Amino acid sequence: MATLNPNIPSGPLDHKWEHHKFSSKLINPANKRKYKVIVVGAGLAGASASATLAELGYEVHNFVFHDSPRRAHSVAAQGGINAAKNYQNDGDSVHRLFYDTIKGGDFRARESNVHRLAEVSVDIIDQCAAQGVPFAREYGGLLDNRSFGGAQVSRTFYARGQTGQQLLLGAYSALNKMIGNGGVRSYTHSEMLDLVVVDGHAKGIIVRDLQTGAVTRHNADAVVLATGGYGNVYNLSTYARGSNVTASWRAHKRGACFANPCYTQIHPTCIPVSGDYQSKLTLMSESLRNDGRIWVPKRKEDCKKPPAEIAEADRDYYLERMYGAFGNLAPRDIASRAAKYMCDEGRGIGETGLGVYLDFSAAIQRLGEDKIRERYGNLFAMYHEITDESAYKTPMRIYPAVHYTMGGLWVDYNLMSNVPGLFVLGEANFSDHGANRLGASALMQGLADGYFVLPATIATYLAGVKPDKRPATDTPAFKQAEENVQGLTKGFLASKGKRTPGSFHKQLGKIMWDHCGMARTKAGLEQGIQLLGALREEYRAGVNVLGAATEWNQSLEQAGRIGDFIELGELMCRDALMREESCGGHFREEYQYTKEDKEVQDGLVNPGDVKRRDDEFAFVAAWEFAGEGKAPVLNKEPLVYEEVKMSTRSYK
Amino acid sequence: MKVKLKVWRQKNRDASGEFKTYQSPELNPSMSFLEMLDVMNEQLAAGGEEPIAFDHDCREGICGTCSLVIDGKPHGPHKGVATCQTYMRSFKEGDEIVVEPFRAHPFPLVKDLVVDRKAFDRIQHAGGFISVRTGAAPDANSIPVPKEAADLAMDAAQCIGCGACVAACKNASAMLFVSAKVSHLGLLPQGQPERYRRVKAMVDQMDAEGFGNCTVTGSCEAVCPKEISLDFIARMNRDYLVALLKGDAKKPSGGGAG
Amino acid sequence: MNLLQSIWRSSLGKKYIMALTGAGLFLFVTGHMVGNLQFFLPPEAINRYGHFLKTTPEILWPARIGLLAMVALHIASAVTLSAKNKAARPQPYAGKTKDLGASVASRTMLMSGLIVLAFIIYHLLHFTAVVDSINGAGFDFDQLYEPNSGHPDIYAMIVCGFSVWYVALFYLVAVGLLCVHLGHGLAAMFQSLGLKDHVWGPRIGAFAKAASLAIFLGYASIPVSVLVFGHGKAYADVVKAGIVPDAAGAVKALKGGAK
Incomplete structure (x- = not known):
């Protein structure tokens, strides 16, 4: 069993971070440069951590598999970043942001981490504005805010629809500054393929140079993973094609616990799949639901008709019907599941039957086409580019898609995993969003971890490490890890299968979506585990990887990543099966509110809403790797709420 | 089909x-x-x-x-x-x-169709940043930025660094890319202290990488997926001219701290 | 590094040189055109202007040296920049789209510039050095003297020079290319010097087009008036009567008319 000590500082919640920073050990400035830290990934968390650690004086080595640190998928976030600045004087505060995040996460996040996140959120905005992030401004020159994701205060800072891009470029510029002056050494096109653990401590990584295929060993006094989420396990998602779980998964296999892998967020408004060739789902901003009405035909027979030929009386505006008060603005998970139910009933629209209409005709009639163009022109243009349809004339077709994973490697308050010396930041860790993430909070967490949390907490670990005792790369642990990597590569190239890694990825995605998707059941998950076991065996024997190991080889890269995804998929199903409750993005059909429940009768929740079981499941599920082919071991970190009282998440 | x-x-x-x-x-x-x-x-x-x-x-x-x-x-x-x-x-x-x-x-x-665009990163390492230590930033609203400047900076900052401008230019010039970076930071009050040092360093690195020169054909703007304007090149040219005329900074006089 | 070195060593520095020498040459081209347009005044005007320039070395030579330096710098920058540009794209594309929004003028600056250069050399030999073997007229323009003053007769030289159709045509082609070169170059000059933005960009573009067209019309008007409309032919026939036997009859007729 792994030892999971969350290391939550004592004292009142709003003093924990301050107190912890004061009581943490410091490292003499002259000694910092003796410490070598490896950071894998250069998204918001990785780039900001690399830059800040280097500013503090540590020798930082940053690795990315992209051609440039600026490509990380943080770049694609559209909406904005939350911060408790209260510039709008609308009653926001650190405590309110903390509370909203805990509640939004359906009481499955660690209180102390979330409070710290809310505290440092204000510093993030200062930092980003100072480094030249062109946030939206008012005419007076001050920062503009908007409300986002149904929040009752306007605390979201944004840069047009490209906030993620601008924040990433800000972090990248900080990284550039430190690369330029020698503080960071940057390795691009370099994929981490194994973690090296010496005497129980993370001491290095094994890296493959994607251009030359050369496999190299790198040692360090600490290893930081900021390698993002694993939503691509579903194949079709809003993630970048390259996003993968490999770094996290290989660290997991070296002993790091994987926490809450089943917590997946599914976004309701994406452009539906158009065919089996599809590689990517594109998100359409949630704001469209402010003016669009969602419907499907009442009768199955009408589904293939053009929408204009379906009479008003034959349309089912199901969200308005089911969630009167919220209607089309029902929360993400509700809206997503409702769309799935409609399609399951056979009332889905479009060629594939997996889609619902988002109709603007009423809004256009009410406000005029110009007003709608002004509000959503760029989104309508994007929709037109992808589908060749004009949403001014015919309803948009939308369908939910995977776009964030709340689970990740387990970390303590210091963001250190249960493997000492291995730190995990951003979406790659599990820490702050519980079972569901609020809009505009992913960017906040990535930057909080990288700019402010890790640079303060890493010293506590490093102070106990002697840099002159750092194991050299010719020690057995490094040799063994490299052999492991080389063995995997050889195995893929030797396998004379018939199917490409990509075709396995499609199959994996379908199994995951069907069995561990928006709505999960015991039977479905058990079947999923079986199917994935079989898929894993078939993959080992039957994957076809062309080309050589010592060259640019995208099939080989893919082969490794998809192999890891298949294994992760199995763990996700196990986690979802174990968690016999519904919470946030994890919905078990067996655990939902019905008309018989008091909460429904009191008008607190709707039938079909997620039903938590706090008595039994108020814990973090941290899974420990037990060896190939063996069932993983479940470790539990109880969630103790000192400040907030767990309550039913009500949307009314 | x-x-x-x-x-x-x-x-x-x-x-x-x-x-x-x-x-x-x-x-x-x-x-x-x-x-x-x-x-x-x-x-x-x-x-x-x-x-x-x-x-x-x-x-x-x-x-x-x-x-x-x-x-x-x-x-x-x-x-x-x-x-x-x-x-x-x-x-x-x-x-x-x-x-x-x-x-x-x-x-x-x-x-095959994959090229290495690290030259862009190296140009950025040379000066594509505002030097601000993490934690040292003043309150974000203490530096008002005129909306017009913020909007124009954002127009430049949208650059996705794909390199299409270089690919399209008959001279394989990287001026649109570099000028977008220079302008984004140079337009903001936060970017003023390093404005001329930045443009000098980035243009010199651009030259060292072996990119061609701008002959104002406009192909870069025509293919840019973010439709970044040629005007930013003019802005960079102006800043670089000033940087050249200003010359290197004066060496600080006086001794060290006691 | 001193300023001149850093200007010459940087690509943008060379663009500034291109722009500034281009601006200087544009001013010369404009001034030269205004001087030439005296052709449409009585012959004495342009002859007096020519005589003044030739007999005032303190203006003539600095101007010549300055022009030569500007041309040399303009060309040296252009050639070195072009060499670097070529090196930056060692392998061309095979796909069918070629222009990518770039105007013909912008893509052919080096070519139009080189042709204009070739013309300038010819033009200097033709009218400045007055090399008789290349003028196509069959006699030496050096022998054309204004009947009254006895100074070299520039007016007659222009008429005789442009009476040769292929010389006039070469001239027209060259000023046409100069117009194309300037149409792009004038706007690019402002761009290179950073004197352009979204407000002034369109105005500068319009100015470049108008100015280059005016230059073309101004210069082209002279050979066209000679070749097509016979402007100054009668006068030139008189001047060249002394050296070209065929013209004798015409001279007699003119003298008779004058009485």
């Missing part, structure tokens, strides 16, 4: 390359250009031929990883759109589509 693909195949940087023509399998007009290549690659792999290497990642037009010169135009036929958001309906049944890598001396070829 079906198309013919005339694709540049080259094993690695040092090998010599050639065009190879492939008949596509049946395609759906709603496929993106990259999905068409995925499908093509499945077919090649099934026949034991190595898949065509091409760069891609987010497939939603923001990461700047995808490249390709399609029928002579970087990012394909449409204006203001990256390759990943180009769809097969833009082509006709039976078309022969020529697909080439970005060609520029500072972008050495890695394989």
Whole structure:
């Protein structure tokens, strides 16, 4: 069993971070440069951590598999970043942001981490504005805010629809500054393929140079993973094609616990799949639901008709019907599941039957086409580019898609995993969003971890490490890890299968979506585990990887990543099966509110809403790797709420 | 629909390359250009031929990883759109589509259609930042930024760093890219202290990388997926001129601290 | 590094040189055109202007040296920049789209510049050095003297020079290319010096087009008026009567008319 000590500082919640920073050990400035830290990934968390650690004086080595640190998928976030600045004087505060995040996460996040996140959120905005992030401004020159994701205060800072891009470029510029002056050494096109653990401590990584295929060993006094989420396990998602779980998964296999892998967020408004060739789902901003009405035909027979030929009386505006008060603005998970139910009933629209209409005709009639163009022109243009349809004339077709994973490697308050010396930041860790993430909070967490949390907490670990005792790369642990990597590569190239890694990825995605998707059941998950076991065996024997190991080889890269995804998929199903409750993005059909429940009768929740079981499941599920082919071991970190009282998440 | 693909195949940087023509399998007009290549690659792999290497990642037009010169135009036929958001309906049944890598001396070829754009990163290392230590920033609203300046800076900052400007320019000039970076930071009050040092360092690195020069043909602007304006090049030229005339900073006088 | 070195070593520095020498040459071209347009005044005007320049070395030579330096710098920058540009794209594209929004003028600056250069050399030999073997007229323009003053007769030289159709045509082609070169170059000059933005960009573009067209019309008007409308032919016939036997009859007629 792994030892999971969350290391939550004592004292009142709003003093924990301050107190912890004061009581943490410091490292003499002259000694910092003796410490070598490896950071894998250069998204918001990785780039900001690399830059800040280097500013503090540590020798930082940053690795990315992209051609440039600026490509990380943080770049694609559209909406904005939350911060408790209260510039709008609308009653926001650190405590309110903390509370909203805990509640939004359906009481499955660690209180102390979330409070710290809310505290440092204000510093993030200062930092980003100072480094030249062109946030939206008012005419007076001050920062503009908007409300986002149904929040009752306007605390979201944004840069047009490209906030993620601008924040990433800000972090990248900080990284550039430190690369330029020698503080960071940057390795691009370099994929981490194994973690090296010496005497129980993370001491290095094994890296493959994607251009030359050369496999190299790198040692360090600490290893930081900021390698993002694993939503691509579903194949079709809003993630970048390259996003993968490999770094996290290989660290997991070296002993790091994987926490809450089943917590997946599914976004309701994406452009539906158009065919089996599809590689990517594109998100359409949630704001469209402010003016669009969602419907499907009442009768199955009408589904293939053009929408204009379906009479008003034959349309089912199901969200308005089911969630009167919220209607089309029902929360993400509700809206997503409702769309799935409609399609399951056979009332889905479009060629594939997996889609619902988002109709603007009423809004256009009410406000005029110009007003709608002004509000959503760029989104309508994007929709037109992808589908060749004009949403001014015919309803948009939308369908939910995977776009964030709340689970990740387990970390303590210091963001250190249960493997000492291995730190995990951003979406790659599990820490702050519980079972569901609020809009505009992913960017906040990535930057909080990288700019402010890790640079303060890493010293506590490093102070106990002697840099002159750092194991050299010719020690057995490094040799063994490299052999492991080389063995995997050889195995893929030797396998004379018939199917490409990509075709396995499609199959994996379908199994995951069907069995561990928006709505999960015991039977479905058990079947999923079986199917994935079989898929894993078939993959080992039957994957076809062309080309050589010592060259640019995208099939080989893919082969490794998809192999890891298949294994992760199995763990996700196990986690979802174990968690016999519904919470946030994890919905078990067996655990939902019905008309018989008091909460429904009191008008607190709707039938079909997620039903938590706090008595039994108020814990973090941290899974420990037990060896190939063996069932993983479940470790539990109880969630103790000192400040907030767990309550039913009500949307009314 | 079906198309013919005339694709540049080259094993690695040092090998010599050639065009190879492939008949596509049946395609759906709603496929993106990259999905068409995925499908093509499945077919090649099934026949034991190595898949065509091409760069891609987010497939939603923001990461700047995808490249390709399609029928002579970087990012394909449409204006203001990256390759990943180009769809097969833009082509006709039976078309022969020529697909080439970005060609520029500072972008050495890695394989097939993949080129190495690290030169862009090195230009950024030289000065593409505002030096602010984490934690040292004043309150964000203590530095008001005129909305016009913020908006114009954002216009420049949208650059996705794909390199299409270099690929399109007959001189393989990187001026649009560098000027977007220089202007983004140079337009903001926060960027003023390092404004001239920054432009000098970045332009000098751009020269050292071996990019060509701007002859104001406007091709870069025409193919830029973010439609970044040529005006930013003028702005950079002006700043660089001032930087040249100002010369290097005076060496500080006086001794060290007691 | 001193300023001149850093200007010459940087690509942008050379663009500044291109722009500034281009501006200087544009001013010369404009001034030269205004001087030439005296052709449409009585012959004495342009002859007096020519005589003044030739007999005032303190203006003539600095101007010549300055022009030569500007031309040399303009060309040296252009050639070195072009060499670097070529090196930056070692392998051309095979795809069918070629222009990518770039105007013909912008893509052919080096070519139009070189042709204009070739013309300038010819033009200097033709009218400045007055090399008789290349003028196509069959006699030496040095022998044309204004009947009244006895100074070299520039007016007659222009008429005789442009009476040769292929010389006039070469001239027209060259000023046409100069117009194309300036149409792009004038706007690019402002761009290179950073004197352009979204407000002034369109105005500068319009100015470049108008100015280059005016230059073309101004210069082209002279050979066209000679070749097509016979402007100054009668006068030139008189001047060249002394050296060209065929013209004797015409001279007699003119003298008779004058009585």
